[in-house]
Amino acid sequence: MNDNGSIVPWRNSVTPYMVEPMDVSTSRRFRACVFAGPARTGKTDALILNKTGHTISCDPQDVRIVHMSIDAAKEFARKKLAALIRYSPEVAARLGKDRYDDNTLTKNFEGNMSVDVAWPVPAKMSASDIPLMLLTDYDRMPEDIGGEGTPFDLSFKRTQTFGSRGMTIAESSPGRIVLDDDFEAPENQPHLAPPCTGILAIYNRGTRGRFYWPCPDCSESFEPDFRLLQYPEEGTPAEKGQAAFMACPHCGCILEHRHKRERNQLARWMHEGKGGQLVSIHDEALRETDIASWWLNGTVAAFQSWAELVTRYEGALEEFVSTGDSxxxxxxxxxxxxxxFSERITADDDELSVKELRDRAEKYQLNIAPAETRFLIVAVDVQKGRFVVQVFAFGVELEHWVIARMDIHTPPETAPRAKDRAIDPARYPEDWDVLFDLLEREFPVLGLAFSLVPVALVVDSAGEDGVTKNAYAFYRRSKIKGYRGRVFISKGMTRWDRDRAVLRTPEKQEGKRLKQASDLKILQIGTWRLKSELVAALSRTDPGPGACHLSKNLPSEVFEELCAEEKTAKGWALKKGKKRNEAFDLGVYALALVIVLKGERINWNRPPAWAAELEKNAFARVRPMASDHEEATGDGGTAEVETEAETATPESPKPERQVRPNRKKRSRSRHRRGLGDY
Known part of the structure; x- marks a missing residue:
């Protein structure tokens, strides 16, 4: 092995964490070995060079070493493979004597075996069967080789012909981005790595071994990790590094870097069992897989100190803070x-996380409006095969609560073939009529003898081909049905210079010249600005103006969808690996609708009838008081999320008018006619 530029004999005592992986590489129980770890651990020497030398000396068979590029392959062959042969007498003695046996990239040995060094291209990965495939620096290789698959899977296939004698070995430091910054390992899979491609994706397919130290004081085992290092908050990066030490997470015992070698000697690898328990790799309860995998943390690495780890991290963090370059x-x-690497490291301090939202969620029951409610808003997102609906209860100073979340899958009974299909907003304009029932649904107010119906509904007009046209038709029907001023169709607008929310009448062209105003009024939303405002509302930790409250009874996907986007220099965008952001969009629609309803201008001492106290509220109706059990404050019970159209939009009588609106020539109740023409 190479030690500070000198070639020295391999010693297991220097890198004891590599002993088990090297031993298992000769096993016929597994068909692959995968090792993820930092640089300076000795993993390449152990799993690539030592494995090659052992094969040449003890088990002659063809070996192919694959490096990340042709230049890297040539350098590896000239420096590392050549040194292995030159400084290992047993290996050198088996090198062929013919003039063609010792080429730069190909070495032939006794026993009719060869070792060649290649790079990840189809001709090298798919052309022939090789019993031993060794992949080094795996995460710097292309993710796909000529459209045929990953380097590991192609190599794995090359060794299949040889059955239990075939072996694929891959080693690398993790080089891919985490695809889900809110990832948390489940309890029954404690060693599961965050979702990402590359070496850790293969590690997750394997036995998932982690290296555990025993504490010298309490004897409890723990995984040494960078997050366990403690150092001063003040000082230069180098000063912080020099002061770094580790504390046992069980008893607080202090360990210094000088203790690392001793702890490594006493440590052991623990792998996941079938039920999530931690076992040795030889235990019968080991996970059912033919891939043995290990993941080592940088604090354990033999050839780098804790001072170096901290100094480099703090220096890089300072550079990011001052320049924005990560x-x-x-x-x-x-x-x-x-x-x-996770983008969470470079995120703003106030950026949302799923865990934070879940921890701050409150114990209030769904489908019941809080006692502070003054009006309700319904926001609808259009997805293939469903409408996604959230109901928001707004109080004084626009403090608000999410009180309902439902997916409507079933068409209204009046729609064609309603009983034989799922809802289809792009093809059937009749399916949109299911949304009218939402405007008539009554939500009881907690502790009061009133219920409220929503003031207005906003639905996105974008989606599959046909959605926009059907959204326009729905808007026009809403006026015919008497919901003028209560139904809005929205369109998101990117860029920071957009108005937050504005109602605009588009122009339509007839013929080549004539333009006239459309009968549509579209709620145009500056989504980037309102998304930032929504994050601020969700980040607020105490009640008050503008705060947004979430219930612990909301479906788990709501919390994930609220954290699905990130704010970048180019605007708001979906995080890598995220696809669903409906809850985030619905929150924006609700805020936009409140803006165009002039909710931000309300004088709460003299509010309009639609936002008045319930005794005077035009959208309130008297109801019989419910039992205390019905209005429990949220430990579960009846707080179920409704997912079917039958429960999401039950028929109910039209709300009774509580106060005659002070409008001239208005004979029908205001909640039926709407809030006026916007």
Whole structure:
């Protein structure tokens, strides 16, 4: 092995964490070995060079070493493979004597075996069967080789012919981005790595081994990790690094870097069992897989100190804060710490996370409006095969609560073939009529003898081909049905310079010249600005003006959807690996609708009838008081999320008018006629 530029004999005592992976690489129980870890751990020497030398000396068979590029392959062959042969007498003695046996990229040995060094191209990965495939620096290879698959899977296929004698070995420091920044390992899979491509994706398919130290004080085992290092908050990066130490998470016992070698000697690998318990790799309860996998943290690495780890991390963090460039930060996290890089590290302090939202969620019951409610808003997102609906209860100073979330899958009974299909907003304009029932649904107000119906409904007009046309038709029908001023169709507008929310009448062209105003009024939303406002509302930790409250009884996907986007220099965008953001969009629609209803201008001492106290509210109706059990404050019970159209939009009588609106020539109740023409 290479030690500070000198070639020295391999010693297991220097890198004891590599002993088990090397031993298992000769096993016929597994068909692959995968090792993820930081640089400076000795993983390449152990799993690539030592495995090659052992095969040449003890088990002659063809070996192919694959590096990340042709230049890297040539350098590896000239420096590392050549050194293995030159400084290992047993290996050198078996090298062929013919003039063609010792080429740069191909070496022939006794026993009719060869070792060749290649790079990830189809001709090298798919052309022939090789019993031993060795992949080094895996995460710097292309993710797909000529459209045929990953380098690992192609290599795995090359060794299949040889049955239990075939072996694929891959090693690398993690170099890919985490696809879900809110990932948390489930309890029954404690060693599961965050979702990302590359070496950790293969690690997750394997036995998932982690390296555990025993504490010298309490004897409890723990995984040494960078997050367990403690150092001063003040000082230069180098000063912080020099002061770094580790504390046992069980008893607080202090460990210094000088203790690392001793702890490594006493440590052991623990893999996941079938039920999520931690077992040795030889235990019968080991996960059912033919891939043995290990993931090592940078604090354990033999050839780098804790002072170096901290100094590099803090220096890179300072560079990111001052310049916004995260390249150095990514490098030290992946190469030094041996972890995949997460954008969460560089996120704003106030950026939402799923865990934070769940922790702050409150114990209030769904489908019941809080006692502080003054009006309700319904927001609807159009998806293939469903309408996604959220109901918001707004109080004084626009403090608001999400009180309902439902997916409507079933068409209204009046729609064609309603009993034989799912709802289809793009093809059937009749399916949109299911939304009218939402405007008539009554939500009881907690502790009061009133219920409220929604003031207005807003629905997105974008989606599959046909959605926009049907949204326009729905808007026109709403006026015919008497919901003028209560139904809005929206259109999101990107860029920071957009109005937050404005109603605009588009122009339509007839013929080549004539233009006239359309009968449509579209709610145009500056989504980037309102998304930032929604994040601020959700981030507020105490009640008050503008705060947005979430219930612990909301479906888990609501919390995930609220955190599905991130604010970038180019605007708001979906995070990598995220596809659903409906809850985030619905929150924006609701805020936009409140703006165009002039909710931000309300004088709460003299509010309009639609936002008045319930005794005077035009959208309130008297109801019999419910039992205390019905209006429990949210430990579960009846707080179920409705997902079917039958329960999402029950028929109910039209709300009774509580106060005659002070409008001239208005004979029908205001909640039926709407809030006026906007």
């Amino acid at each position: 390249k150095a930060l990514k490098t030290t996290v992946t190469v030094d710490q041996g972890k995949p």
